[in-house]
Amino acid sequence: MSFELPRLPLGDGIEAVLDFLVHNLAFATKAFSAVADQGIRLMETAMMAVHPIIMIFILTALVFYLTRQRGVTIFTFLGMGLIWNLGLWSATVSTLSLVLVATLIAISIGIPIGIFCALNGYAYKIVRPILDFMQTLPAFVYLIPAIPFFGLGRVAAIFATVIFSMPPAIRFTTLGIKQVPKELVECADAFGADRWQKLFKIQLPLAKTTIMGGVNQTIMLALSMVVIAAMIGARGLGGEVWRAIQRLQPGAGFEAGIGIVIVAIILDRVLQKLSKS
Amino acid sequence: MEKIVLKNVCKIFGDHPQKALKLLKEGKDKDEIQAKTGSVVGVNQASFEVKEGEIVVVMGLSGSGKSTLVRCINRLFEPTSGEIFVDGQDVTKLSREELRQFRQQKFGMVFQNFALFPHRTVIHNVEFGLEIQKSDLSVRREKAEKALELVGLKGWGEKFPSELSGGMQQRVGLARALAMDPDILLMDEAFSALDPLIRRDMQDELIEMQQSMRKTIVFISHDLDEALKLGDRIVLMKDGAVVQIGTPEDILMNPSNEYVAKFVEEVDITKVLTAETIMKKSQDVAYLTSDGPRAAMRKMKNNAIASLFVLDKQNKLHGVVFADEVAKLIEKGEKSLESAIHRDAAAVSPDTPASELFAVMQSISHPVAVVDENNKLKGIIVKGLLMAAIAERGGNI
Ligand SMILES: Nc1ncnc2c1ncn2[C@@H]1O[C@H](COP(=O)(O)OP(=O)(O)O)[C@@H](O)[C@H]1O
Ligand SMILES: [Mg+2]
Numbered sequence: 001m002s003f004e005l006p007r008l009p010l011g012d013g014i015e016a017v018l019d020f021l022v023h024n025l026a027f028a029t030k031a032f033s034a035v036a037d038q039g040i041r042l043m044e045t046a047m048m049a050v051h052p053i054i055m056i057f058i059l060t061a062l063v064f065y066l067t068r069q070r071g072v073t074i075f076t077f078l079g080m081g082l083i084w085n086l087g088l089w090s091a092t093v094s095t096l097s098l099v100l101v102a103t104l105i106a107i108s109i110g111i112p113i114g115i116f117c118a119l120n121g122y123a124y125k126i127v128r129p130i131l132d133f134m135q136t137l138p139a140f141v142y143l144i145p146a147i148p149f150f151g152l153g154r155v156a157a158i159f160a161t162v163i164f165s166m167p168p169a170i171r172f173t174t175l176g177i178k179q180v181p182k183e184l185v186e187c188a189d190a191f192g193a194d195r196w197q198k199l200f201k202i203q204l205p206l207a208k209t210t211i212m213g214g215v216n217q218t219i220m221l222a223l224s225m226v227v228i229a230a231m232i233g234a235r236g237l238g239g240e241v242w243r244a245i246q247r248l249q250p251g252a253g254f255e256a257g258i259g260i261v262i263v264a265i266i267l268d269r270v271l272q273k274l275s276k277s
Numbered sequence: 278m279e280k281i282v283l284k285n286v287c288k289i290f291g292d293h294p295q296k297a298l299k300l301l302k303e304g305k306d307k308d309e310i311q312a313k314t315g316s317v318v319g320v321n322q323a324s325f326e327v328k329e330g331e332i333v334v335v336m337g338l339s340g341s342g343k344s345t346l347v348r349c350i351n352r353l354f355e356p357t358s359g360e361i362f363v364d365g366q367d368v369t370k371l372s373r374e375e376l377r378q379f380r381q382q383k384f385g386m387v388f389q390n391f392a393l394f395p396h397r398t399v400i401h402n403v404e405f406g407l408e409i410q411k412s413d414l415s416v417r418r419e420k421a422e423k424a425l426e427l428v429g430l431k432g433w434g435e436k437f438p439s440e441l442s443g444g445m446q447q448r449v450g451l452a453r454a455l456a457m458d459p460d461i462l463l464m465d466e467a468f469s470a471l472d473p474l475i476r477r478d479m480q481d482e483l484i485e486m487q488q489s490m491r492k493t494i495v496f497i498s499h500d501l502d503e504a505l506k507l508g509d510r511i512v513l514m515k516d517g518a519v520v521q522i523g524t525p526e527d528i529l530m531n532p533s534n535e536y537v538a539k540f541v542e543e544v545d546i547t548k549v550l551t552a553e554t555i556m557k558k559s560q561d562v563a564y565l566t567s568d569g570p571r572a573a574m575r576k577m578k579n580n581a582i583a584s585l586f587v588l589d590k591q592n593k594l595h596g597v598v599f600a601d602e603v604a605k606l607i608e609k610g611e612k613s614l615e616s617a618i619h620r621d622a623a624a625v626s627p628d629t630p631a632s633e634l635f636a637v638m639q640s641i642s643h644p645v646a647v648v649d650e651n652n653k654l655k656g657i658i659v660k661g662l663l664m665a666a667i668a669e670r671g672g673n674i
Contacts, residue, residue: 186353187392191406191457192381201408205396 018148029149036101036158043097052089056080063266067273072266079262088237088259095236095263098154098226102161103219110166110218111211114173115199124174131167139164139225143232157226157234165221172214176207209275216271223264237263279362280461280493281327281350286359288345288517291316294357307516319345321517322359329460330491334504336540337514343497346514347463350495351384352376363461381410385454389466391446393438399449400425400434406457424456425449427486444475451483455490462494469499480506501540505529505549513537526554547667552634553627555666556647556656563587563614565595570606570614573598584643587618592653597622597643624648627655634663 022029047055059080064073083092117124142160150156180203188198204211230238237259244253289297297316300309307318320342327333335343348354350361352368361368363383371379385406393402403421412420425431428448438446447467454462468476480503487494498504504511505525513521513528513536521533529549532538561576563585568576573585577600585603587595596618606617623637624646637645644659 181392183388183390183392184394187386187388187394188405188409189353190351190380190384190386190463191409192377192379193409194377197409201405202394206394 015148018145022148025149032105032159033150033155035105036155039101039104040094040097040154040158043100044093047093047097048090052084056084063270066270069269069273072269072273075269076266079266083259083262086255086259088240088256091235091237091240091256092259092263095223095226095238095260098158098161098229098234098236099219099222099267102158102165102222102226103215105158106162106166106218106222107169107215109162110169110214111173113166114170114211114214115177115204117170117174118177118203119195119199127170131171134163134167139228140231142225143229147232152233154234156232157229160229160232161222161225161234164225165218168214168217168221169211170214172217173207173211176210176214177203179210180206212275216275219267219271220264223260223267227260278329279326280329280331280364281495282360282362283326283346283350284324284360284362286320286323286346286349286361287357288319288342288349288354289316289357290319298358318342318517319354320349320356323514323517323519325512325519325522327493327495329493331509332487332494332496332507333510333512334496334498334508335512335514336498336501336504336508339499341514342517343499343514344465345517347465347495347497350463351380351386381406381457383459383461385457385459385462387447387450387454387462387464387467389469391438391443391450391470393446393449393453395438397437398434399430399436399438399441402438402449403434403452403456405453410457420458421452421456424452427455428452429482443471444479447471447479460493462492462496464494465497466499467496468503476503483507513540525549547630547632547635550631550666551627552625552629552631552645552647552658553655555631555634555663556627556658557662558656560657561585562654563598565589565614568614569612570603570617573614574600574603574607577603586622586646586654586657587614588654594622594624594646594648594652594654596620597646599643622646624652625658626650631663631667634658638663 050058056077060073060077063076067073080092083089113127117127142164143156146156146160146163150159184202184206185198188202193201226234226236227238227241230236230242237256240256241253241260244250244256287298287301289301291297291314293314293316297310297314297318300313301318301321305313307321310316310318323342323346325333335346337343345354349356350363350368352361352371356369359369363379366379368376368379394405397405400418400421403424404417407417407420422431422434425434428451430445430448430452433441433445433449438449441449447470450467454464468479471479484507496504496507498507505528508525510522510524511528512519515536521528521537523531528537529541532541561580563573563576565587566589577583577585583600585598585600587598589595598614598617598619602617603614606614622643623641625634625637625648627647627649629637629647634645638658638660644657646654647656647658649655
C-alpha cells in the first residue's frame with residue numbers, strides 16, 4: 001500500500017514571513033547597511049592609505065604597546081610580512097575591517113542588552129534560552145537569514161557575523177553585573193544612589209573585567225564567522241580560501257589559511273593580554 | 278526629642294507575607310509560621326524610639342532580626358507592615374524618589390564587612406555619598422578630607438581599600454558615612470569583623486567622636502559587652518521581636534526574662550557596675566567652715582566610722598580626717614580641723630567601673646569618695662559595699 005503524505009509548504013511559509021519582514025524592516029536594514037558599509041569602507045581606506053610595509057610597522061608597534069611582549073611582537077612582524085609577501089595584504093585588511101566593524105556593532109548592541117537583562121529578571125528569562133539556542137546552531141546557519149535582508153555581499157556577511165558573535169557580549173555583561181557583590185549595591189542604595197549612578201559608578205566598573213572577557217570572545221567569534229561568511233560574499237582571507245576550494249587550488253587555499261591563522265593568533269594574544277590587565 | 282520612632286514594624290520574607298502577618302498578630306511564633314506558610318519572620322512587631330543624639334544598640338543573637346530591622350529604617354528592606362517615623366516623617370509613605378533624597382540627607386550607614394568599593398581609592402570611597410548628592414568637586418573633596426582626618430586616616434586617601442588593614446578599612450567605612458554629615462548613623466555590626474583589640478579602640482573612638490558630633494546612632498551588635506559600653510539604651514531582640522528596652526543598668530539589674538538573663542550572665546559584672554551604682558549617697562561629712570574637731574568626732578561616733586570627708590559650703594571635697602588625729606586636736610584644744618585634713622583623699626568619678634575600684638581601695642584606709650567633674654561629693658564607697666554589690670549580682674570577685 002503506498003500512501004503519500006502531502007508535503008508541508010514549510011519553505012513557502014517561511015519565505016512569506018521573510019518577505020513580510022524584509023518589507024517592513026526596510027528602515028532598519030537600510031540603516032544597518034549604511035553603518036556597516038560606511039564602517040568597512042572607512043576602515044579599509046584608512047589601512048590601505050599607507051604602504052603595507054609602513055602599516056606592518058604600525059601594527060607591530062601597536063601590538064608591542066598593548067602587550068609589551070617580545071614574542072608576540074616579533075610574531076606579528078614576521079606574520080604580517082609573510083602575508084604581504086604572499087600577496088594577501090588587501091584580503092587581510094578586508095578581513096580585519098570586517099571583524100572590527102562587526103565587533104563594534106555587536107558590542108554596542110550586546111552590552112546594553114546584557115545590562116538590561118542584568119537589571120530586569122524577566123528580560124533575562126526570555127533572552128537566556130535564546131542565547132542557549134543560538135549557541136547550539138552551526139555557524140553557517142546564520143548566513144541564511146542574512147541573504148533575504150541584505151542580498152549577497154559584505155553587509156550580509158557583517159549582519160551574520162554580528163548575530164553570531166553577539167551572545168558572549170550579552171552573556172558576560174549580564175554575568176558581570178550580577179556578580180557584583182550584593183552588599184556593594186546595597187551600600188550604593190543606602191547612600192541614595194539612583195539606578196544610573198549605581199550602574200555607572202558601581203556595577204559597570206566592577207563588571208568591567210568580565211565584560212572584557214565577553215568582548216574578547218565576541219572578537220574571536222567574529223573572526224571565525226567572517227571567514228565562513230565568504231560563502232555569501234564577504235571577501236577577504238575567507239574569500240581567498242573559498243575561491244581556492246572552488247577552483248581546486250589547494251596550494252592557494254593553504255596560503256590563505258595560514259593568513260587566517262596568523263591573524264587569529266595575533267588577535268588572541270593581544271586580547272588575552274588586555275583582559276588580564 | 279524623638280528622632281526615630283518605630284511602631285509595630287514587621288518584616289516577613291516569603292511569598293505570602295499577609296498570611297504570615299495574620300498569624301503573627303494572632304501571636305504565633307516564628308517557627309510555627311515558617312512551618313505553616315513557608316515565610317520567614319524577619320522582624321516581629323518591633324516598636325521603640327531613638328532620641329536625638331542618643332546611641333541605641335540593637336542587640337540579639339545571630340538571626341534575631343537585627344540587620345533586617347535596621348534595613349527597614351532606611352527601607353533597604355520594605356517593611357511588611359508598621360510605621361517608621363524619622364523626624365516626624367513616615368518613611369514607609371515616601372515615594373521612590375523622595376526616599377532617595379531622604380537617604381541622602383538623613384542616613385549614613387556602616388556595614389559589617391565594610392562594603393568598600395574596591396575599584397575606588399579611599400578618598401573616592403569617602404566621597405561617594407557626596408558624589409551621589411552631586412555636590413561640587415571642591416566641596417566634596419574638602420568634606421571627604423575632613424572626614425578622613427576625623428577617623429585618623431589623614432594622608433591615606435590615594436590608597437585602595439585592599440591596601441588597608443581591617444581596622445583601617447572600617448574607619449574608611451565610617452568616614453564615608455560621616456562625610457555627608459547625616460543626622461543618623463546606622464551601624465550594622467560595624468565592629469564585629471575586627472580583632473578584639475582594634476575593636477575596643479574603635480569603640481572608644483566612636484564614644485569620643487560622639488561627644489562632639491552628637492549623632493543619632495542605631496548600632497547593631499550581637500555582643501553584650503559592646504552594647505553595654507556604647508549604648509545609652511539597649512534594645513534586645515529575639516526571633517525578630519523586641520524583648521526588652523532599657524539602659525545598660527536596667528538590662529543588667531532587671532533582666533526581663535530568661536533570654537536576657539542568659540546574655541547578662543556572661544558579662545563580666547565588674548566592668549559594668551560603676552562607682553555611681555554602688556556608692557552610698559547619704560552620709561555624714563564635716564564642713565570646713567562650721568565643724569570643729571568636736572563636731573567631727575561626734576559625727577564619727579554616731580556613725581561608728583573612723584574617718585570623715587571634709588567639704589566646703591559648695592559640697593566640694595577638700596580632704597579626709599581620721600578619728601585618731603581628730604582626737605589629738607581635741608586634746609590640744611584646737612578649734613579648727615585644718616591641720617588634720619589629708620588633702621590626698623582618694624576620689625573617683627561616678628563612671629569608674631568596679632574593676633578599677635578594687636585597685637583604688639587596696640591602698641587606702643578610708644572609703645573612696647565619688648565626686649563629679651566639679652569635685653563635688655556625690656557619695657562614698659566602702660569596701661563592704663563594693664563586695665556586696667558584686668556578690669548580689671553574681672559576679673566573680
Ligand atoms: N533576604 C532574606 N530572605 C529571606 N530571609 C531572610 C533574608 N534576610 C534575612 N532573613 C531571615 O530573617 C531572619 C533575621 O535575619 P537577620 O536580620 O539577618 O538577623 P541578624 O542580623 O540579627 O543576624 C533570619 O531568620 C534570616 O534567615
Ligand atoms: Mg546581621
